[in-house]
Amino acid sequence: MTQNRQIFTSGGAPAQRFEIRLRVGRGFRRRVGAPHRLAPAGLLLIGVAAVMVLAACGFSTATEGSQPGRAAEAEDRDAETTGGAGHERPHPEFELTEEELAELTETLPDEIAEGITSDARGFLDAVLPVLEQDPELTRLVNKDLRLPEDYRPEDLVELDEYRDRFVLNRSGMQLSERALEPLSEMVAEALSEGITLDLSSVYRSIDYQRDLFARYERVHGREQAERFSAEAGASEHHLGTAVDFGSITPEFADTPAGGWLQENAWRYGFSLSYPEDKEWLTGYIYEPWHYRYIGRPATELKRAYFDGIQHYMLVFLHEHRDTLERRLRS
Numbered sequence: 001m002t003q004n005r006q007i008f009t010s011g012g013a014p015a016q017r018f019e020i021r022l023r024v025g026r027g028f029r030r031r032v033g034a035p036h037r038l039a040p041a042g043l044l045l046i047g048v049a050a051v052m053v054l055a056a057c058g059f060s061t062a063t064e065g066s067q068p069g070r071a072a073e074a075e076d077r078d079a080e081t082t083g084g085a086g087h088e089r090p091h092p093e094f095e096l097t098e099e100e101l102a103e104l105t106e107t108l109p110d111e112i113a114e115g116i117t118s119d120a121r122g123f124l125d126a127v128l129p130v131l132e133q134d135p136e137l138t139r140l141v142n143k144d145l146r147l148p149e150d151y152r153p154e155d156l157v158e159l160d161e162y163r164d165r166f167v168l169n170r171s172g173m174q175l176s177e178r179a180l181e182p183l184s185e186m187v188a189e190a191l192s193e194g195i196t197l198d199l200s201s202v203y204r205s206i207d208y209q210r211d212l213f214a215r216y217e218r219v220h221g222r223e224q225a226e227r228f229s230a231e232a233g234a235s236e237h238h239l240g241t242a243v244d245f246g247s248i249t250p251e252f253a254d255t256p257a258g259g260w261l262q263e264n265a266w267r268y269g270f271s272l273s274y275p276e277d278k279e280w281l282t283g284y285i286y287e288p289w290h291y292r293y294i295g296r297p298a299t300e301l302k303r304a305y306f307d308g309i310q311h312y313m314l315v316f317l318h319e320h321r322d323t324l325e326r327r328l329r330s
């Protein structure tokens with residue numbers, strides 16, 4: 001994985017522009033962690049040393065401008081005024097440097113972080129429409145981050161009124177209206193291919209979840225219950241946008257409906273929340289029946305840059321949405 005990284009572009013008159021491009025391989029993210037904290041003189045020294053090393057190694061460098069001496073002065077001046085953070089901004093709609101983006105990815109697994117930093121423009125292109133969505137769609141809810149006791153979505157609709165669209169495994173189910181049309185379209189397309197996606201559990205109130213968890217705890221013990229059921233406030237079902245399909249058993253993965261969802265749910269903005277072999281990460285066993293509506297922009301972002309793992313993306317958005325929004329050009 002290689003990329004061009006512009007390490008410095010001065011401001012000032014066009015004749016004084018001076019830029020160096022160098023190729024960096026894997027580990028780019030690790031190497032860019034500190035330079036912005038260096039004093040301007042230190043940064044300049046590193047720049048000069050880098051040019052010498054690159055020349056000695058035969059790496060390609062491209063310079064622009066014919067007066068390196070004056071360009072170096074301009075670089076020094078610019079470094080003083082910007083605190084040394086003169087790095088390229090990879091996306092025209094964000095005031096965010098490559099270095100800053102790399103810092104945002106530091107808590108992600110290396111491969112995911114490198115996928116993002118090596119395609120910063122593409123990543124930010126994919127992030128933009130997610131920032132434009134209702135933030136509730138990608139709100140992080142888990143064992144560590146619970147919803148308030150009085151949380152209740154304001155747009156719940158009674159699914160009994162839509163029996164012409166859905167196969168409902170019980171009455172009285174409610175769903176957030178935000179997910180209604182996408183779910184209708186998904187169910188209709190599956191049906192046109194001979195697949196029935198029946199709905200077993202949708203919105204759950206916090207009180208309902210409390211009773212449910214207590215029942216599981218009595219039967220299975222607390223430790224086991226925690227592996228497949230959430231305590232009150234910690235379930236995505238409170239959001240009104242999570243849907244359990246079919247049997248709600250591991251065997252659902254091997255049914256035509258389970259296979260169809262794995263292949264196609266993302267196209268309708270539905271995301272598998274608890275994938276296989278990720279209990280160490282999500283806190284839950286594989287739940288092939290549990291999908292959450294997060295919107296098509298978010299499922300595309302998840303697939304392209306987060307290795308298809310909803311957890312990584314939601315944590316990233318939870319931690320950095322404010323920064324990304326602040327760094328949007330108005």
Ligand SMILES: [Zn+2]
Binds near residue numbers: 290
């Ligand atoms: Zn569920």
